[in-house]
Amino acid sequence: MQKKLKELYIQYRSKIKLTENITLKEIYYEIIGQRKNSITVEEKNKEIEFTNIWTKVAGIKNDIHREFLYKIIHRAVLTGEKQIDRGIRGIDPQCKYCNRQFETFEHLFIDCKELRMFRTYVIQNGQSEDPNFEISKKSLLLVEIKTELIPIIYGYTHTVWACRHFGDTLNLYKLQMKYHKDQEIYRKYN
Known part of the structure; x- marks a missing residue:
């Protein structure tokens, strides 16, 4: 930072x-x-005190993990919407999971119906550590997220982001395996 x-x-x-x-x-x-x-994430969410969030992110030892979560918080991952906004040509801005919606941050990580079962799996995994855990706009900002739940947020977001171009070869089992691998790698290096 x-x-x-x-x-x-x-x-x-x-x-x-x-x-x-x-x-x-x-x-x-x-x-x-x-x-x-x-317009920054802080300006869009003036009711949220970001000091604790930035402290959590600064405490992540691995530069790659810290940078990826920083991009998630700032909604800076390069979705179809962002690619169009930046004038990138020759891309398909549709969601790679459902192929029906424009790929925005909220659609990809929160709303896509094709990822509903995977989100449910991740939420249940997180609720074993915190019964109130959910995947929402606030949780993806790391608002009121316990430090021990950050690997779950990282695992979920990184899996969704990394697997979105696998298309027809992707199923719930493969997403789950990638999710657990991402969590394990996060915990190992942080």
């Missing part, structure tokens, strides 16, 4: 006025204000 903040500061330093007592958070919000047409 600090590396990313430093890169953004270097990019926008001519437009940011530093004072003696300015905090990193204030610098971050100054940078956000300089970015055109960009």
Whole structure:
């Protein structure tokens, strides 16, 4: 996070006025204000205090896992919708699981009917550790998620993301196996 903040500061330093007592958070919000047409996850969810979330993410030891969850929280994974927004040509923006809906973040990770059984499996797995565990917009922001449940969120999101191009060869069993492997790898390196 600090590396990313430093890169953004270097990019926008001519437009940011530093004072003696300015905090990193204030610098971050100054940078956000300089970015055109960009609404951040913090701006969309002003009712949520992100300090605890960023502390959880900063505590993830593995850079690849931390970066992936950071992208999940910021809704920055490259879905069909994002590819169209960025002007990428020659892609099919449909959901690769159902092939009926536009692939948005919410559709892919929360709403896709083809992933309903897999989501149910993951929720039941998470409820063995926390009876209130669910997969929702808030849980994918890591809001009120216990640290021991982060491997479940990582396993779920990474499995859905990584397997979406496997098409017809994918079934519930394969998703479950990949999910458990992703969780195991996360726990091993964090």
